[in-house]
Amino acid sequence: MERLEFASDQxxxxxxxxxxxxxxxxxxxxxxxxxxxxxxxxxxxxxxVRPVIAFAHANFQQRVEVFAALCDRMQANHSQLALYQSVLTKIKGAQKGRNKYAHNVITSDGSGKIFVTLITAKGSFKIKPETIYLNDIKEVTAKIVEAAHGLNSLIVQTQEVDLDPES
Known part of the structure; x- marks a missing residue:
């Protein structure tokens, strides 16, 4: 097998x-x-490109906090930002789901069952294997799409409005 060829189902x-x-x-x-x-x-x-430069090395959680702080600060004078809490909830739900699969080991037991092994070390070390199904991953993708649509709706509502951060 060539270096850039990979076996199916592996x-x-x-x-x-x-x-x-x-x-x-x-x-x-x-x-x-x-x-x-x-x-x-x-x-x-x-x-x-200045904000791209400013946030290039910020992690996602830091960017979520910046988003929340800006919306919180500006919503009193910009009613279109009233939905930000709902969008924030969707983002956090999507983040939690994505992190479950992106930061833990996913394996097969050979019989067709697929597991994600959740590992935590908050206070004590715990390993918890959890059976997962294809629809579990699809559900997370759907949550990500919903969060993205929420963000899009928020910014579409603000496109024609002067979003002076000082107001």
Whole structure:
């Protein structure tokens, strides 16, 4: 087998690999959308690269906190931002689901069962294998799409409004 050829169904069935890839690609679109919304809330033109530079090395959680703080600060004078809490809830739900699959080991037991092994070390060390199904991953992807649509709706409502961060 050539170096860039991979056996089918390895390390887990191909249909799971496909859905994990879809989840990951969808997640990157949510991240980009969050960066875009933050830059617009900060008053930057859509083509201005300064916010991209500023947030290039910030982790997702830091960007979520910036988004929440900007919306909280600005919502009193911009009623279209009233939905931000709902969008924030969707983002956090999508993040939790995505992190479950992106940061834990996914394996097959050889009999067709697929597991994600959750490992925590908060106070004590715990390992918890959990059976997962294809629809579990699809559900996370759907949550990511819903969060992205929420962000999009929020920014579409604000496109024609002066979002002066000082107001």
């Amino acid at each position: 390390p887990i069935p191909d249909e799971y690999l496909l859905e994990l890839g879809r989840m990951t690609a969808t997640w990157t679109r949510l991240e980009f959308g969050l960066n875009f919304v933050i830059s617009r809330l900060m008053g930057f033109d859509r083509y201005d």
